[in-house]
Structures are given as C-alpha cells and as structure tokens.
Amino acid sequence: MVINAKDLDYRKLNEALRSAGQSATVTGCLGQRFICAGMSGISVSIEGVPGNALGAYLNGAEITVKGNAQDAAGDTMNNGRIIVHGNIGDAAGYAMRGGCIYVKGDAGYRAGIHMKEYREKVPVMVIGGCAGSFLGEYQAGGVIVVLGLGTKGRRIVGNFPCTGMHGGKMILRSSCDDIRFPKQVSIRQASDDDLAEIENYVSEYCRLFGKDRNEVMDARFSVITPDSKNPYKQLYVAN
Amino acid sequence: MGIEFIYPEFEVVRDRDRCIACRVCERQCSNEVHSYSPVRGVMISDESKCVNCQRCVSLCPTRALKIVKSNCRLRENANWQDETVKEIYKQANSGGVLLSSMGNPKPLPVYWDKILINASQVTNPPIDPLREPMETKVFLGKKPSAVRRDSEGKLDFSISPQIELAMPVMFSAMSYGSISYNAHASLARAATELGILYNTGEGGLHEDFYKYGSNTIVQVASGRFGVHEDYLEAGAAIEIKMGQGAKPGIGGHLPGTKIVGDVSRTRMIPEGSDAISPAPHHDIYSIEDLRQLVYSLKEATEYKKPVIVKVAAVHNIAAIASGIARSGADIIAIDGFRGGPGAAPPRLRDNVGIPIELALASVDQRLRDEGIRNNVSLVAGGSIRSASDVIKAVALGADACYIATAALLALGCHLCRTCQSGKCNWGIATQRPDLVKRLNPDIGSERLINLMSAWRHEIMEIMGGMGINSIEALRGNRLMLRGVGLNEKELGILGISHAGE
Numbered sequence: 001m002v003i004n005a006k007d008l009d010y011r012k013l014n015e016a017l018r019s020a021g022q023s024a025t026v027t028g029c030l031g032q033r034f035i036c037a038g039m040s041g042i043s044v045s046i047e048g049v050p051g052n053a054l055g056a057y058l059n060g061a062e063i064t065v066k067g068n069a070q071d072a073a074g075d076t077m078n079n080g081r082i083i084v085h086g087n088i089g090d091a092a093g094y095a096m097r098g099g100c101i102y103v104k105g106d107a108g109y110r111a112g113i114h115m116k117e118y119r120e121k122v123p124v125m126v127i128g129g130c131a132g133s134f135l136g137e138y139q140a141g142g143v144i145v146v147l148g149l150g151t152k153g154r155r156i157v158g159n160f161p162c163t164g165m166h167g168g169k170m171i172l173r174s175s176c177d178d179i180r181f182p183k184q185v186s187i188r189q190a191s192d193d194d195l196a197e198i199e200n201y202v203s204e205y206c207r208l209f210g211k212d213r214n215e216v217m218d219a220r221f222s223v224i225t226p227d228s229k230n231p232y233k234q235l236y237v238a239n
Numbered sequence: 240m241g242i243e244f245i246y247p248e249f250e251v252v253r254d255r256d257r258c259i260a261c262r263v264c265e266r267q268c269s270n271e272v273h274s275y276s277p278v279r280g281v282m283i284s285d286e287s288k289c290v291n292c293q294r295c296v297s298l299c300p301t302r303a304l305k306i307v308k309s310n311c312r313l314r315e316n317a318n319w320q321d322e323t324v325k326e327i328y329k330q331a332n333s334g335g336v337l338l339s340s341m342g343n344p345k346p347l348p349v350y351w352d353k354i355l356i357n358a359s360q361v362t363n364p365p366i367d368p369l370r371e372p373m374e375t376k377v378f379l380g381k382k383p384s385a386v387r388r389d390s391e392g393k394l395d396f397s398i399s400p401q402i403e404l405a406m407p408v409m410f411s412a413m414s415y416g417s418i419s420y421n422a423h424a425s426l427a428r429a430a431t432e433l434g435i436l437y438n439t440g441e442g443g444l445h446e447d448f449y450k451y452g453s454n455t456i457v458q459v460a461s462g463r464f465g466v467h468e469d470y471l472e473a474g475a476a477i478e479i480k481m482g483q484g485a486k487p488g489i490g491g492h493l494p495g496t497k498i499v500g501d502v503s504r505t506r507m508i509p510e511g512s513d514a515i516s517p518a519p520h521h522d523i524y525s526i527e528d529l530r531q532l533v534y535s536l537k538e539a540t541e542y543k544k545p546v547i548v549k550v551a552a553v554h555n556i557a558a559i560a561s562g563i564a565r566s567g568a569d570i571i572a573i574d575g576f577r578g579g580p581g582a583a584p585p586r587l588r589d590n591v592g593i594p595i596e597l598a599l600a601s602v603d604q605r606l607r608d609e610g611i612r613n614n615v616s617l618v619a620g621g622s623i624r625s626a627s628d629v630i631k632a633v634a635l636g637a638d639a640c641y642i643a644t645a646a647l648l649a650l651g652c653h654l655c656r657t658c659q660s661g662k663c664n665w666g667i668a669t670q671r672p673d674l675v676k677r678l679n680p681d682i683g684s685e686r687l688i689n690l691m692s693a694w695r696h697e698i699m700e701i702m703g704g705m706g707i708n709s710i711e712a713l714r715g716n717r718l719m720l721r722g723v724g725l726n727e728k729e730l731g732i733l734g735i736s737h738a739g740e
Contacts, residue, residue: 038539095463237335
C-alpha cells in the first residue's frame with residue numbers, strides 16, 4: 001500500500017499506517033512526527049524526511065528511511081528495526097531496550113543515551129559515520145557501534161562519550177587515542193571474540209547499505225565497557 | 240572508633256519486670272537490634288542499629304518495650320545543633336552524600352495549618368450529608384472552553400479523554416522496587432474498590448496488576464524503566480515525571496541490591512544493575528520538546544488516555560505550568576517540597592523547592608489570568624495529610640490531590656525515614672520476602688479503603704457546612720478560605736483574605 005503523506009498530518013498518517021496491513025510505502029514525507037509510534041507487525045518504507053520521534057516505543061515494526069531521520073528516532077523502542085539511508089538527528093535510540101537501528105551516515109548528539117538491555121532483548125545501534133557528543137551517556141545495556149566511515153580525519157565520536165555508563169558495550173572502529181573517556185570505563189583493543197561479534201554488525205551494515213565488508217573490517221576496533229554496574233554505590237551515607 | 244564514634248540516636252528501654260524473653264522483638268527486627276543472651280537469660284539490645292520504626296514496640300506482647308530519643312547530647316548550641324554536628328561527623332567519616340527518606344521533617348511553615356475554612360450560618364444554611372445528596376466525583380482532563388457545533392449546527396459532544404474519580408484523591412507515584420509487591424497490591428486493590436487511581440511510579444507495572452489497569456496511572460520517567468507499548472496501553476492515564484517535590488532537579492538511583500527477581504523483570508533491567516533515572520529527560524530541553532513527548536505518547540495510545548505532566552514545585556512554577564498547559568498535557572501534577580521520597584539527599588529534600596500551597600495558588604491564578612485554566616486539570620501533592628488539607632487544596636484551585644505518605648501510614652509506615660536501607664520492618668519499603676509478607680494486601684487494602692472512606696465523609700461534612708453540595712463548586716472558591724497569622728504577601732499569593740476580613 002502506498003500512502004502519499006503530502007497532505008496528511010502525523011495523526012492522519014499514523015491512522016493510515018495502522019490500517020495499512022503488513023506493509024506500506026510512505027511517499028512525500030515532510031517532517032511528520034511520531035511515525036509508527038508504538039506499532040508492531042508492519043514494514044514501512046519512507047521516502048522523504050520523517051520528523052522527530054520516528055518509531056517511538058516501536059514494538060516490532062520495521063522502518064526503512066530513504067533519506068535522513070530527525071531527532072529522537074527510536075525513543076524507548078522495545079523491538080523492531082529502523083534503517084536510515086542517511087544521517088540521524090539527536091537523541092537517537094534514547095532508552096531503547098530492544099531491536100536495532102542502522103544508520104548509514106552520522107548520528108547527532110546524545111545517541112544511545114540510557115540504552116538498556118534485558119535477558120534476550122539486547123538492542124543494537126550501528127552508526128556508519130560519526131557520532132556527536134554525549135554518545136551512550138548512562139548506557140545501561142545493549143551495543144553501540146560507530147564505524148566512522150567517510151570521516152575524512154574527523155574524530156569519530158564527539159566529547160563526553162560513556163558518561164555514567166553502567167552496562168552494555170560500545171564498539172568504535174578507532175584506536176580511540178584521540179577520544180577522552182570517563183574514569184569508570186575500560187577501553188580495550190577488540191579480541192578475536194569481539195571481532196567475531198563485530199563482524200555480525202558490520203556484515204549487516206554492509207548488506208543494508210551496499211558497502212564492502214572486508215574493507216570495513218580491515219581496521220582497528222576498540223571495545224568500551226563499564227567497570228561497574230553500580231557506579232554510585234559509594235556515593236551515599238545513611239542519615 | 241574514637242573519633243568516628245557517634246552516640247546512638249535512640250535508646251531501647253526494656254522493662255525487665257514485663258519482659259518474658261519471648262524473643263518476638265528479635266524475630267521482628269530486621270536491623271538486628273534485639274538478641275537473647277543465654278548466659279544472662281535475658282534479652283539485650285544494640286541500640287546503635289535502631290531506626291525507631293516501632294515494630295518491636297507494636298508487637299511486644301507484654302508492652303515491655305519503648306524506644307526513646309537518647310538524651311546523650313552534645314553541649315547545647317542553638318547554631319551548631321546536635322543533628323547538624325553529627326551530620327558533619329558522618330560525612331567526615333565517609334565522604335558520602337547524606338541520604339534519607341520520606342518527607343522534609345524540618346519545622347518549615349505548613350500553610351495548610353494557617354488557612355481556615357468557612358461555614359454557613361443563618362442566611363445560607365448548611366447541608367447535612369447524611370440526609371442529602373453530596374457529590375464528590377471529579378473528572379480530570381482538558382475541558383472544552385466553548386460550545387462547538389458541526390457544519391449542520393448539531394452540538395459536538397466529543398471531549399478529550401478524562402479520568403473519573405469518586406473523590407478528589409489519588410495515590411501518587413511509588414515505584415515497585417522502592418515499595419514492595421504487597422504494598423502495590425494493596426494500593427491497586429484499594430484504588431479499584433474506591434473508584435480512584437493509583438500510580439505505578441517509574442518502576443514499570445507488575446504483570447499481576449495489569450487487571451487493575453483502569454484504576455492505574457502508568458508513569459514514564461527519564462529512565463523509561465518498564466515502558467513499552469503494552470504498559471502504556473494498560474493504564475487509564477500516562478504520567479510524564481519531570482520532577483519530584485522531595486528532590487527537584489535530580490534523578491533517582493534504585494541500588495542494584497534492590498533490583499532482584501520480579502523487580503528486575505518489571506523494570507526490564509538485569510538483576511543487580513543500578514536503576515539510574517537521569518535528572519533530565521535527555522530529549523526535553525523546552526516546552527516544545529515536552530510537547531513532543533506528550534504527543535508521542537498520545538500517538539502511541541491513539542489519543543485514548545489523558546497525559547499528566549508531574550513537576551516539582553519550584554520558584555517559577557507558575558510560568559512553568561503555563562508552558563505545560565500549552566504543551567498538550569491534559570493534567571498537571573504539582574509536587575510540593577514536603578513530598579516524601581523513597582530515598583533523597585536531605586540537603587535537597589530540606590532546602591530545594593517551595594510549599595505546595597503557594598505553588599498551587601499561584602499556578603491556578605496564572606492559568607486563569609491567561610485564560611487557559613480549562614486546558615488542564617491540576618493535581619496537588621506534597622504532603623496532603625487530611626480531609627481538610629484536601630478541601631483547602633481544592634478551594635485553592637486543585638481538581639484533585641495526590642497522597643502517598645498518608646497512604647503508607649495506613650499500610651503501617653511509622654515514618655522512621657530509612658526506606659533507603661531496604662529493611663523496612665513493616666513490609667512496605669523492602670524486597671526481602673520475609674519482610675514483604677508482613678504486609679497482608681487484604682488488610683492493607685482494607686485500611687486504605689477505611690482511610691479514604693473516612694476522608695470522603697469528612698470532605699462531605701465540611702462541604703455541607705459551607706452549604707456546598709458538589710466538590711466542583713468548591714474548586715478555586717477561595718472565598719471559602721481565610722488566613723491566620725499570614726502576612727500581606729502570603730495572603731496575596733494564596734489569594735485569600737485574613738480571618739476577620
């Protein structure tokens with residue numbers, strides 16, 4: 001089913017998507033917010049630019065964006081996939097608990113803040129280009145991967161990554177020599193086990209966006225994990 | 240020891256003539272104050288562990304026990320009081336931020352106690368609620384500000400989603416994790432029976448309690464714990480927590496030691512991992528951003544549920560509320576600085592925020608002045624202690640009140656202010672199975688129903704006394720209030736006259 005979003009506001013667009021069955025193509029998207037909020041059981045392809053909070057609380061639906069996405073995509077998503085053939089705005093995947101987000105290009109500030117995981121739910125966010133500052137702040141679970149492709153010498157992560165991180169892991173395709181991390185995380189070069197895991201994400205990224213897997217893998221990867229899942233245990237005294 | 244020693248705050252006084260060494264106190268005390276000395280054949284106590292929760296006192300079959308404040312004090316000093324000095328010792332010993340629980344215990348002004356309620360005499364006769372109908376039902380949500388008609392001139396009856404309450408009181412947010420399963424069960428069952436709502440707090444909704452969904456407010460806070468589509472769909476309303484009266488401007492940490500079993504499942508985070516709620520929502524930096532979160536929740540639930548935005552009462556609360564009223568929120572909940580937390584640094588609890596009475600009055604006035612009062616309903620919380628506090632809050636402009644401390648007291652809380660320890664002897668603020676089972680949800684819910692039924696009757700009595708037979712006619716009716724011992728400025732902010740005027 002094809003939905004022309006040109007004259008639809010976000011409420012009408014979501015109503016159309018809810019009654020669209022199992023798949024839909026949205027054409028002429030012009031910044032409508034909240035597309036697919038809370039939805040499951042549908043595969044949606046979007047042409048144009050979706051607005052903020054794309055796929056918020058997403059519960060199993062699949063979204064492919066043939067262009068850029070704006071802020072707060074995948075906020076609190078529980079399950080499903082968001083694939084962005086361009087860049088993604090700020091606060092992508094805030095508090096996401098499951099599913100995955102693949103971004104061909106760059107991510108804005110605050111990507112993956114408070115991402116978490118639970119049992120079989122391990123969310124994954126793969127950013128092909130660079131990520132802005134505050135990447136993975138308060139990260140409590142899940143995997144954030146930044147590949148830094150096409151960065152042309154730019155640092156692949158902005159300032160203050162991993163502040164307050166207490167779970168999950170971050171994988172950066174970089175030696176991380178030029179990145180400052182907080183005290184409570186450990187940075188190591190990827191081991192063979194790590195590389196086997198990384199290869200899964202990279203293969204999927206390359207499949208989705210038509211890149212060469214070997215070329216992407218032929219680089220140094222670093223893995224960042226928190227030292228403690230109780231970072232503030234020593235902070236308090238009973239009164 | 241030596242320099243690190245702090246003399247215990249309480250003394251355990253045991254009447255040796257009455258004590259039969261039955262060891263009930265020993266079994267009941269999770270702090271391990273009491274023990275039996277086989278050598279001496281008597282009960283002994285380590286008062287340094289006592290938090291004065293009164294559990295042993297309440298259960299001692301011979302009334303042999305009492306807990307008293309120790310009179311071993313430092314030399315008197317009005318500036319450097321005993322408590323102040325000991326807090327310095329504790330911090331010098333540990334380097335830690337002080338942590339306590341429950342509401343602000345400082346002797347700051349309680350405006351409710353300086354506001355008096357009117358009653359009818361002679362000209363406008365009082366109404367007897369025992370003989371005449373009296374309406375305490377309220378609806379929370381956006382109200383239409385004009386009559387609307389369709390193109391054919393027919394009346395448009397559509398209205399934003401509303402919450403219906405049998406009385407203007409709800410149980411406010413307390414998360415599963417900060418309080419026990421049995422405490423949540425008691426609140427959920429009582430709310431359902433009473434026709435009011437309780438609030439999940441930010442810890443998710445236990446699967447057993449989905450059946451109480453139509454009497455449940457589900458909360459979305461900065462950590463988004465347990466928030467998913469089914470959870471949002473389960474509740475009668477969704478509350479966005481921006482702040483909390485006891486600790487405005489900071490987030491929350493539920494320590495990993497409390498993230499066990501069902502709490503971990505309900506929050507959807509691993510066992511033993513700290514549950515950290517960041518101070519801000521990382522996607523909200525403006526009213527426009529708040530609007531985005533409000534509407535993302537409405538979109539996800541197809542506009543069937545009102546959205547509440549809860550904020551702490553802070554200095555510019557009127558302007559903040561004005562912004563929220565324009566954000567698409569249906570209800571604003573304001574939490575005053577005497578609200579009780581499950582854990583909060585007392586430096587914040589006792590020093591940050593403003594009293595609910597002043598915040599509520601100024602918000603109601605501001606929204607009226609701007610012609611947007613009908614955009615939202617107002618809920619006031621942060622130490623509503625009695626039916627008369629409810630009446631005064633409604634007359635100052637509240638549509639309903641949130642209560643939590645009063646509800647916990649009904650469940651057995653003795654306000655020892657050590658919820659953060661997780662060793663609550665009354666089975667409320669704990670996850671230890673042996674302690675949780677001390678709170679029987681059959682009895683807990685019955686006690687809550689008793690309390691609210693009594694308040695409802697008192698509310699009707701006071702309303703009847705004023706000659707008012709519907710709570711709606713009391714809302715914002717400040718002529719029914721007078722102040723005593725308040726200065727011009729305070730009276731001005733409260734919008735009431737002084738007694739005798």
